Amino acid sequence: MWARVTSIGLKGMEGYRVNVEVATYVGNDSFKIVGLPDAAVKESKERIIAALSSLGYVLSGNKIIINLSPADQKKIGPMFDFPMAIGLLLSLHELEEMIPKDTGFLGALSLDGSVQPVEGLLPAVLAAKRLGIQRLYIPLDDHLPVLDIEGLEIIYVSSLKDVIGHLAGQWVPPFFKKVEEESDCENNRYLDFQQIIGHAGEKHALEVAAAGEHHVLMTGPPGCGKSLLAESFPSILPPLSKEAQLEVLSLYQLSRNSYTQSQLPPYRSPHHSASGVAIIGGGQYPKPGEISLAHRGVLFLDEIGEFSRKTLDMLRQPLENGLITISRTHATIAYPASFLLIAVMNPCPCGYAGSNAHYCTCSPKQILTYQNRLSGPLRDRFDINLALRPVDFNAASMTQAGEQSSFVRERVKEARERQYDRYGEEICNNRVPYEVLLRDRPLTDSQQSTLQQLAFKKNWSNRTQIKIIRLARTISDLQASPAITDQSISEAIKLNTV
Incomplete structure (x- = not known):
């Protein structure tokens, strides 16, 4: 009579866990979705009824309430069709298999029961990984690359029938191979x-x-x-x-x-x-x-x-x-x-x-x-x-x-790799915090003194001085120099003040 299924909601690029809670009661036919759904989510009711009817499931004689938790977050788009249908089948005991909390579902439904891609599918998948989801059922999208994300098992499905069969251990999802571009x-x-x-x-x-x-x-x-x-x-x-x-x-x-x-x-x-x-x-x-x-x-x-x-x-x-x-x-x-x-x-x-x-x-x-x-x-x-x-x-x-x-391009690639190795992440000299920029290889006393004298003489702001140091660090990286050289500082000044 009650079931819960995990899905993912999006707030920009950030995702959050959505618990799809489904309760069914014997009574007059009714179907209500709560939890701040937008118009597309409210219309899920008709898509779910038609999709389940096409597979032979009868919903008449039931009062159905679906809550999308957390209830204070606006739910946008048809992404919740798929998890709501699975939750409804669990609630009606049409599915007897236990679904762990770390298993999620994403996708829209067609009237014939097929699972369709939705807008924001890829950021939702990446959010699922960050939220600790270990298995995710999603539709195959020809416009996306095959996703191979460590710690997240992704199962591509084409219909509700495929999902029901896989949960029951009666269907193995096919392996899809795509040609990578050169x-x-x-x-x-x-x-x-x-x-x-x-x-x-x-x-x-x-x-x-x-x-x-x-x-x-x-x-x-x-x-x-x-x-x-x-x-x-x-x-x-x-x-x-x-x-x-x-x-x-x-x-x-x-x-x-x-x-x-x-x-x-x-x-x-x-x-x-x-x-x-x-x-x-x-x-x-x-x-x-x-x-x-x-x-x-x-x-x-x-x-x-x-x-x-x-x-x-x-x-x-x-x-x-x-x-x-x-x-x-x-x-x-x-x-x-x-x-x-x-x-x-x-x-x-x-x-x-x-x-x-x-x-x-x-x-x-x-x-x-x-x-x-x-x-x-x-x-x-x-x-x-x-x-x-x-x-x-x-x-x-x-x-x-x-x-x-x-x-x-090859020199640029090598210079960036030196920066990534130095900072321990994929970040370049223009973005890295200033204290990290000079943590391992600071300016010499002579370089610092020369730069301060020029800054005083030409009335440079602190931002201008930092820009020159960042430029000098990049020029030194292109020259494969571990330290900032005097030549790179002179060149950086020319580039910044032309």
Whole structure:
């Protein structure tokens, strides 16, 4: 007459255990779902009745109450169809097998009794692992990789009949094999560094940015190659780890976007007319925005000066914390947003301030107003500042072939691996806490004294000094140097203060 089944609810990327409690009584036909269900959960009643009827189970003559506990959390989506149906069969003694508390069920039901994938399935699976679930029944989703998570047995099912048979020991789930994509082929979809003429210094700066996940701001007149360099940047990024791939796929699932580049870091380039909600995330039922879809990858803002100032200032918190918190009346949700920001802008409204080839028609006040579209606190969060000039195609150096992205990518990968080994986790120099950055290899007294003198002379803030040290640490990692070198500090100063 009473049964309980375990499922998983989602609050953003965070999951929580949901106890599906089912009670049945002899009486007038009624079916009630409580526990703050939304409209999709309330409609589960009709899907469950139809699915069980298609398998020959009769629910007439029963009063059914289903409670989704905890009762103070809003339950959203059809994810609870499957566990509610299993709980109902247990309550009616149609299933006699004992189901442990560490066994969970996720999925929606079709009217014919088949189990269907749902939005947020992957983050719910990852949450189940964190919550101590040891066995999980889920539908097979062709858009997701086969999940092999240590400590969690995942059983793919296609219908309620399969589940009933497996619980009774009469059915063995088939093994599904998927073909993995080739990461080397995926990188070929981006422009290779070798195809970009000139800009050797800027390419090296982008290599440093990729190695340490440093944010980059590029300025220069139209046609000098700012956007071209930014669009080729993903070609030097190493492939994502398995854990990072699952994080990225989870965010894309929650946003209802497809993501086929499973091993490549995401690359997002929103238009400057995009709203603050589209960039940051939100809505009545909050969804991840562009900054979360760029998690573990790159967010490229072309013509950053054309974005609204309010939208740009919203980036300050995620740039600092790698997290965005969205507060609504019914919930406060946090999404990861650890991305590398590449922004480009013109030096003035007409774009030709400081150019030798074109005359600038902007007044000093117009130039200042345009530059002030980026607030001081946001501008201060860029680690690398590059001032680009048009390439001289007649120069002799143009005859030399540039370096292929594959070679640069290998150096970036090695530099990141040194950082991961040093910090004991998958984190780069731009994200690691400052005290951890210098824990093993601090600056020498001479380096510290020189940096303090320059900071006093040029009126640098503490943040600027820390940015220079982080950049120097990354440059030293690219050079395979265990300690921060004097040369790397000098180069970091040039990159940060151009």
